[in-house]
Amino acid sequence: MPKNQTSVFLADPQATDRFGASLSALLQPGDIVLLKGDLGAGKTALARAIIRTLVKNPSLDVPSPSFALVQPYIAGTQAIVHADLYRLAEVHDVEELGLFDDPEAIILIEWPERVPTLGEMAAYNVCLELPTDGEGRKISISSSRDQTNLATWARDEGFVL
Numbered sequence: 001m002p003k004n005q006t007s008v009f010l011a012d013p014q015a016t017d018r019f020g021a022s023l024s025a026l027l028q029p030g031d032i033v034l035l036k037g038d039l040g041a042g043k044t045a046l047a048r049a050i051i052r053t054l055v056k057n058p059s060l061d062v063p064s065p066s067f068a069l070v071q072p073y074i075a076g077t078q079a080i081v082h083a084d085l086y087r088l089a090e091v092h093d094v095e096e097l098g099l100f101d102d103p104e105a106i107i108l109i110e111w112p113e114r115v116p117t118l119g120e121m122a123a124y125n126v127c128l129e130l131p132t133d134g135e136g137r138k139i140s141i142s143s144s145r146d147q148t149n150l151a152t153w154a155r156d157e158g159f160v161l
Contacts, residue, residue, distance in 0.1 A: 005142035008159040020049025034112040037128035079105035085114040
């Protein structure tokens with residue numbers, strides 16, 4: 001794997017929360033994080049962990065943006081946008097969501113496959129998969145940044161590669 005890509009296994013929801021908290025520390029203003037995976041793979045759970053860590057509120061209600069499409073949050077002065085594009089009717093409809101109105105916002109996007117051009121804009125691509133036995137989840141993460149060796153980061157954070 002290239003140095004800006006790695007995969008980890010997360011045994012339970014607590015490990016997913018810990019992964020999200022760790023990933024949140026890597027995020028910078030203006031970052032776009034694409035969250036891919038089948039229904040039930042844990043995209044919203046991971047986004048929830050990232051958002052709760054960034055706003056420093058572990059009990060914050062972070063609903064799935066499945067029906068609202070976009071949920072905004074504020075962490076101090078940092079804007080965070082959580083979007084779910086599953087119900088997006090047309091690719092060009094993404095422009096009407098206002099996702100990119102604040103160039104400094106951290107944007108978490110579920111179902112980015114609905115707008116293929118998002119891939120080139122992403123700081124991080126995260127793909128979540130449920131193993132065939134249904135236990136835990138596998139996460140593959142890549143970054144457009146070469147300064148972060150994700151395999152080293154994952155090992156240092158205690159995640160099983």
